[in-house]
Amino acid sequence: MTAQTVQQGDLVTVIGLEVHVQLETNTKIFCSCPTEPADEPNENVCPVCLGLPGALPVLNEAAVEAAVKVGKAIDADIPEETRFHRKNYYYPDLPKNFQITQYDEPICADGELEISVEGERRTVAIERAHLEEDPGSLQHVGGGIDTADYTLVDYNRAGVPLMEIVTAPDFRSPSEVRAFLADLEEVLEYLGVFDAGRDGSLRVDANLSIIPAEETNGDGTIDEEALAAANRTEVKNISSHKGAEKALAYEETRQKNAIQRGRAVEQETRHWDESRGITVSMRSKEEEKDYRYFEEADLPPLRVSDWKEEIAIPELPTARRERFQVEYDLSEEAASKLTSTKQVADFYEDVASEFDPDLAATWVADELLGELNYRDMEITDVEDRLGEVNRLVELVATDEITAKNAREAVLRGMLDDGDEPDTIVEREGLGKTGEDEVQQAVVEAIDENPDAVADYHAGEGGAINFLVGQVMQKTGGSADPGDVNQLLRAELEE
């Protein structure tokens, strides 16, 4: 081994995450303003979320309910009572210059999430998850944060419920982080508390440090002292799974290079610059910020002990995947595809309740998802056309049209032109030709092609294909080639 590879092998990457997700509620966490994106800046605001003098927060129970669902899904401890604190700091996007958040009594503690990394199941410990209000957003005009001519503030986002999910330093590679974020999003979407499509709905801060392999324990765990001894960087401004993997891969390489060249890694906060694909230092020296946390007296402690029992959560992706394999006798691959989102799974179960689950699986997992994917569309784009998809599968199941026509003409026409299946079938004349008509065409084809008939009887394999082609031509392609083949053979053998 060369010196370099020894060093490479000796280093272990340790990553922990703080994931901020916007909880999907109709109204903000402390007022009744809508959380929907607005057309104009500062449209969805009121005295409370603008922090006007005298306005008071009132907790939106839907946000608590969503948080309890998350807590149940990650198998966290949900305390008898939870309360809010103020985190004090001055920033123009923060209307009150303090953020209402949770401090030492978070609504969820000690949870975990099972994730799938390259086909293997792994468990990530979640230290805590708490509720807080989102600040507003800043728009720097004429430059970046330190070069702009001026900065505009939009408080539409101020007060949208956020959940901050803090993991243990359980990740050993950027790809694990990506897998975790994907699985976390999947769970949140299943719970109906999260909309990944909403801009800014997921924001990630990641702590990354590199430590010598000999300081890890036999089971891969790392002692707190070893972790504390290593300098770490906090990478901010990550807003996607892919971005997280890229940012952390960059940061991992940057730190390993520094260590291998004998340079120290600075303990600092770094900003992920998505467009340049690099992390940049925000502060050379990490200032320990003093947020002067103290109780938010305007919100009395909330008893969740009785209430939490009443809050049910739906079947989660892993359980549903396993059930699909058993209940519908699907392969693991098909079950995975069909449970990739809650919407797809619901859609599949609707179709499967009407038709053969296997046929339903083919049409939803392969045909429909394939065609949607090709068009950059989502299952949600056809959610209200469930009846039409059902009709399409029915047309195939009852042999009214061929699978080929169903796929190539009907499904594509449905997606491209928005037409209904029956409209397409009628317009294109796709309805399977009646048996009499096919029989008639078979007789004609035999009469008109004596040479081919002779070749057939002489045992030439290609002759039957020629005759099938003739029949298909006569019937305008609407006959089933398999049926035609059989009818021809029967007629020729007579």
Place this chain on the structure above:
Amino acid sequence: MSENIFITEAEIAGDAEGPLAGKTVAVKDNISTDGVRTTCGSRMLEEYVPPYDATVVSRVKDAGATIVGKANMDEFGMGTTTETSYFGPTDNPAAPGHVPGGSSGGSAAAVAAGEADLALGSDTGGSVRCPAAFCGVVGIKPTYGLVSRYGLVAYANSLEQIGPFAPTVEEAAELLDVIAGSDERDATTRTEGDDSNYAAAADGDVDGLSIGVPTELLEGADEGVVETFWDAIARLEDQGATTHEVSLPSVEHAVEAYYVIAMSEASSNLARFDGVRYGHSGGYDGNWNETFGRAREEGFGDEVKRRILLGTYALSAGYHDKYYKKAQDARAWVKQDFDEALSEADVLASPTMPVPPFELGESLDDPLQMYLADANTVPVNLADLPAISVPAGEADGLPVGLQLVGPAFGEKRLIRAGSALA
């Protein structure tokens, strides 16, 4: 108006009918009024016009009252004399040349001068009871949670309540009936005042009433004040009340605990005044930290800056446990002491203020003297309890108030007892 009672005179008409029809009400200038500027006695909010009404303002208007003006006050409620107002001091109509007390000095003065039939103030550490005592009128500090704070510009939100002023206990109770009761916009409100009829309790019946007098609240009080206090107690005894001594050993720490908590909360509550969304901005360009710092330097007066700085310090890492947490412990102790004392008596009585009204300008140089004058009122806020100040008489020609403290949501008891005197 020579007394400088109002910061802004206004006429906000209420409904034609209601329990307060025909009455005029002065509103302390830290209670939001839709379309009428609400300054908190500060340059910071000199031009701030709220776009909404405080819940108590809507209730007063619905009850038929007409609001006649926004009353002067110590800046953001921080003071005991109304002299820290950016808009200048208010003279005491009941004792000209003297302060009206604070921080709701303008509200008490409006009632004392007959400029309004009734008034609303807010009481964080005595800010209703002190000016009531100094101006010779009645003032009530309700139990925490009885009256909505929605629209009250916060100074120390865990301590304060809006309360009424009136010439008599019965009239103060009528106003309390209008403003009390739960509010979906204030999560700390309770339902106890929802169907109240406090005014009916103002029957002056003190026969059999057991009055506890905490000895600690007489210590250090002015001699003339103590004499007037006992005269008033004697009048209650003449009507059938009995008196005995009780002890509140924790109150010697109450002033310290109160100021640590109030200033800590104030440092956070007043953080929002940065000139970005409303209020004094100074119109500066450039670095965010520098511009908002300059706006605050210009917008706030000395007493406000002092309390924000001290409160910020008390919450800082390394000092949080030594000051803020210790003060919370003391608060719990004070509550416990009141519970015990009130298990031995129906109400507790003391002079509202240990001193008669200061002369105008007398106390400005010595904030500590001002803080200590709150010794009898602040423990009540720490304990979240209700209290009333009623005129007890005069000492050397200056008004003296008698304070009665009751158990949580025991306003009726206080109104009944207080109405035996005024």
